[in-house]
Amino acid sequence: MKKYRVAVIGVGSIARMRHLPEYQANPHVEIVAVCDIVPERVEETAAQYGAKAFTDYQELLDQVKPDIVSVCLPNYLHAPVSIAALEAGAHVLCEKPMATSAEEGEAMIKAAKENNRKLMIAHNQRFVASHQKAKDLIEAGELGKIYSFRTAFGHGGPEGWSIDGKDSWFFKKDQAFIGAMGDLGVHKSDLIRYILGEEFTEVAAIVEGNAKTDSDVDDNAVCLLRSESGIIGTLTASWAYNSSEDNSTVIYGEKATLRLEDDPDYSLIASYTNGQTVKYELGQIQSNDAGGQTTSHVIDHFIESIQADRDPLITGEEGLKSLNIILAALESSETGKRIKIKQ
CATH class of the missing domain: 3.40.50.720 (NAD(P)-binding Rossmann-like Domain)
Known part of the structure; x- marks a missing residue:
């Protein structure tokens, strides 16, 4: 071959x-x-x-x-x-x-x-086992109607792992254009679209830089999102989580709540309204801190x-839909208004 x-x-x-x-x-x-x-x-x-x-x-x-x-x-x-x-x-x-x-x-x-x-x-993040399992459970109707979610990606910032440390292009607006939202937030906009199988229509956001002194890009952002079917939730991206990384997602449904990458031992925990709890050990999420020992697939x-x-x-089309959420969040933060997301 x-x-x-x-x-x-x-x-x-x-x-x-x-x-x-x-x-x-x-x-x-x-x-x-x-x-x-x-x-x-x-x-x-x-x-x-x-x-x-x-x-x-x-x-x-x-x-x-x-x-x-x-x-x-x-x-x-x-x-x-x-x-x-x-x-x-x-x-x-x-x-x-x-x-x-x-x-x-x-x-x-x-x-x-x-x-x-x-x-x-x-x-x-689409290739992480817990994320794929959550998508399967939602598609199978295990959660019933989805009401809400929260998804976060935060760590201490690129200086901890970028090859150029504090001098990295990540902190320079003319090269990065966008900070934590481009580095981490776009991962989560793509992930939540993938898991829920829905597009998002509207965003309200605060996107700021309040943690890094020698930087002119954002390092802390919180977004409120609405999906086409009316699911609302939050997306957070941060370079200010200095003690430990947060790469978790929680999805709240009619019949169950799913906690993804939110527990040190179980990558997915499903808590059902009937009192049943199912804990899944699906392997470690890939991390730049893992020294390349895990694979991204x-x-x-x-x-x-x-x-x-x-x-x-x-595809490029999928990547653009996830980027458009981040671009709309930037516009929301700049204007102080809720913004319709370009489809």
């Missing part, structure tokens, strides 16, 4: 923790090129993986002509580099958030269609999608 030739553009922490080791572990691919503007960093990574090093992504695309490209760059580069890779004939796996505007996201989707290539956004899924010529679970 054909081995796909892979290039990873941007070799910071997410590439080193996720993309590169997971590509290396997949028998159907070969890492042929890596790119980064920091020469020492890219040379070291190239030597580690037996790949060719580049500091200019366009040179990489022109010379190597890879089958697959992972875009692991600052947010403002996601769209232009993804589009260039798609136009060069590569399938693209882009880190989240997919873009810094709806227009950029639409341009990425258009480029994928025009070049008949696959575009996937790396929203890895993103890479393997993307490769399988290419092999089978089917849409990946998180």
